[in-house]
Amino acid sequence: MAPEAEREVDQPIVVAELADLDAEAEKGLRKALDLRLLPWVVLGYIVNGLDRNNLNNAYTLGMDKDLNMINDKGYGLQLANLYFFITYVICQVLGNSIIPRLRPSIFLPAIMIIWGGIAASMAAVHDTTGLNWARAALGIAEAGFYPGVIYLLGSWYPKSDLGLRIAIFTLGQNFGSSLSGLISAILAQTVSAASEATGLPAWRVLFLVEGLISIVVAVPGFFLLPDYPTNTRWMNEEHKRVALKRMEAQGNNVQYTGYSWAVVKNLLIRPYFYLFCAIFPILNFLPQIINNFIFSLKNSGWSASLANYMTVPVYLVAAAVIPIVGWSSDRFRDRFYHGLIGTVWAMVLYAVLMVNDANAPTSLLFVVVYLLTPCYAIYPIMMGWVNELWRADNQTRALAIAIFNSVANIIPSYTATIIWLPGDAPRYYLGKLASIGLLACLALIIVAVGLLERNKILLPVDKDGKSAVERAEAIPTEIVLEKGALKA
Helix, strand or coil, rough: CCCHHHCCCCCCCEEEEECCCCCHHHHHHHHHHHHHHHHHHHHHHHHHHHHHHHHHHHHHHHHHHHCCCCCCCCHHHHHHHHHHHHHHHHHHHHHHHHHHHCHHHHHHHHHHHHHHHHHHHHHHHHCCCHHHHHHHHHHHHCHHHHHHHHHHHHHHHHHHHHHHHHHHHHHHHHHHCCHHHHHHHHHHHHHHHHHHCCCCCCCHHHHHHHHHHHHHHHHHHHHHHHCCCCCCCCCCCCHHHHHHHHHHHCCCCCCCCCCHHHHHHHCCCCCCHHHHHHHHHHHHCCHHHHHHHHHHHHCCCHHHHHHHHHHHHHHHHHHHHHHHHHHHHHCCCCCCHHHHHHHHHHHHHHHHHHHHHHHHCHHHHHHHHHHEEEEEEEEHHHHHHHEEEEEEEHHHHHHHHHHHHHHHHHHHHHHHHHHCCHHHCCCCCHHHHHHHHHHHHHHHHHHHHHHHCCCCCCCCCCCCCCEEHHHHHCCCCCEECCCCCCCC
């Protein structure tokens, strides 16, 4: 590191008055973040999904025979997925508990290299025991990525920008879903050619190829990603000042203050924690009719290949709509109404299908599925709301993000498989009925959160007991950065 980057600031640095924020400097900061941070995290989310979900592809490429899984009716495959899921959920909280004290520009690419290495090493397993432990290790490595990125975005983007950026980040998942068939086809050709050249089974080559892709994608992250407004090495001093000023202006705490029982208490004694613990699992029920669209088509007489093909444009439409909804949420600086309207809209669409029940024509199912795609944006909007509610304390915000995302993955993963049974397609009577009831509950919970926030009731606070609103109101016309605050 250059001496200039290491030297401490000898005198306090006075940031310009809040009312005179340099629009050009802020524009330059936003452009730098958008060009360096967003493309990498979107691409990272795509390869994250590839390595997480490649087990089924490997299974169809001969892994079932080589690992003696062919006669277990899929039990071995589900067990391997379960090993991944357990560690993935548990370690999200651990990952986000340490990222506030680390450099994200090192932490996020490093865990991507680790999970790429683990994914590639799965090519060497010789039995289901080795496969299960490799999947468990993969879950540990991947766990910190999604909540870590959400935390990093919330450390840089203010309320007027955050919703759109989180929405863009989630496009990685939608593009991965929409293009999974194309990606799998391309990889299948590559894998087949490599398998013939190396003599390795195709499924082993698949693990190697996808693991190496993650490692290649990870390396630029060390140079592209920012850390925090106080210590990003490639960012000039003017942009650091602007970043600090605009975050502090809305009450964000951008400093690491350490963990204590006060952090846990700050999280657990607030009603928002329990309300969001209910919100996120229900949100994962919103798109279930889309997630099971392929089974509805197949059980309605469509061929398997055509049913697979028809899911692609749905995810592409969702990928186009999500940023628009995120932009709208930022434009009006609103999370409450966007979440509530989206929930009610989904409830109405499910009700339309319920009214028609078994007599619903396939054309109506198509209409409902496409009209439901904007609801994919509610999850990132709610994550933006979490970032804003807990912005007074960095450590509490990091824990909240990880816990809510973990809860969102745990509950629906079990209940959805019971309520949305593929054999019930295309009627899905129980699934639609349960979704309507849960969405009605979700609407009430969102209203409760909105009323609490608007009336400033029991807002999350920092270590001094001040909420973000109180912190913003207490900020003087000048922010003084202490000696060394901008040390790279």
